[in-house]
Amino acid sequence: MSNRIKQELEKIEIPKELHERSELGIKAASSEMKGRGIINKAIKVLGGVAAVAVLSISLTAAVNPGFASSLQGFFKDITNWKGAVIGTEYYQATDEISVTVSDLNMKNNHFVLPITVTFEQADKTPFIMAEALTFGEFKVISHSGVEVTAEQIQVEPQASKEFSFDIEDSHKLLTEVENKNPTKREFKASLVIDKEFLGFDDTFTIVINSFFEHSKGDARLEIKGNWKLGFSTK
Numbered sequence: 001m002s003n004r005i006k007q008e009l010e011k012i013e014i015p016k017e018l019h020e021r022s023e024l025g026i027k028a029a030s031s032e033m034k035g036r037g038i039i040n041k042a043i044k045v046l047g048g049v050a051a052v053a054v055l056s057i058s059l060t061a062a063v064n065p066g067f068a069s070s071l072q073g074f075f076k077d078i079t080n081w082k083g084a085v086i087g088t089e090y091y092q093a094t095d096e097i098s099v100t101v102s103d104l105n106m107k108n109n110h111f112v113l114p115i116t117v118t119f120e121q122a123d124k125t126p127f128i129m130a131e132a133l134t135f136g137e138f139k140v141i142s143h144s145g146v147e148v149t150a151e152q153i154q155v156e157p158q159a160s161k162e163f164s165f166d167i168e169d170s171h172k173l174l175t176e177v178e179n180k181n182p183t184k185r186e187f188k189a190s191l192v193i194d195k196e197f198l199g200f201d202d203t204f205t206i207v208i209n210s211f212f213e214h215s216k217g218d219a220r221l222e223i224k225g226n227w228k229l230g231f232s233t234k
Helices: 004-013 016-032 038-046 050-065
Strands: 076-078 085-091 097-101 105-107 110-119 132-135 136-142 147-149 153-157 171-178 186-195 203-214 222-232
Touching: 097 203, 097 222, 110 203, 153 171, 171 222
Parallel strands: 085 222
Antiparallel strands: 076 085, 097 110, 105 110, 110 186, 132 203, 136 147, 136 203, 153 186, 171 186, 203 222
């Protein structure tokens, strides 16, 4: 985990209600798993206050599924097969990022779909640290089930912009635009899809599973969630 993320995490306070519900979740899960020793082993392997907090949240969500939908995102270390930490990801960001599309238009036998990605809490970690944003995993699915993969879709940022560092997936870049609300940040691009890929259907769904946040001096951070948007060629 980068030093910047660690510093921001240290500022985060766990709300009293979340702490209490986490304890209840652990007790309930402990009762169900009595004799297995799963919780103690997990805490020993993960270690640290942050790991215990994430484990508490996960157990509470397992006992009370409705609670999971009300939680904000959280950081999680990426480990290799040896258990060594090799990176960090940010999970459950669906409610912290909103995605909208504008009217579809045609350009040189291609459908062009403008898309806007908004950080709803841009003054908080990790969104405050982003210097650039790119699409991660996404696809378009037709009404009949035909899939158009990210490799078949061209991403056109709203405007070109120079950066003082390299962005390895710059072909999926969105452009940040001015937002009058200081607690929000907006990024815009257009998805350009060959007309032939969409077949004869007229209704489609964009499924986005992640974005990548980039900042100078840090490895890119994958922000995961689940965003689904419908559009039509009618």
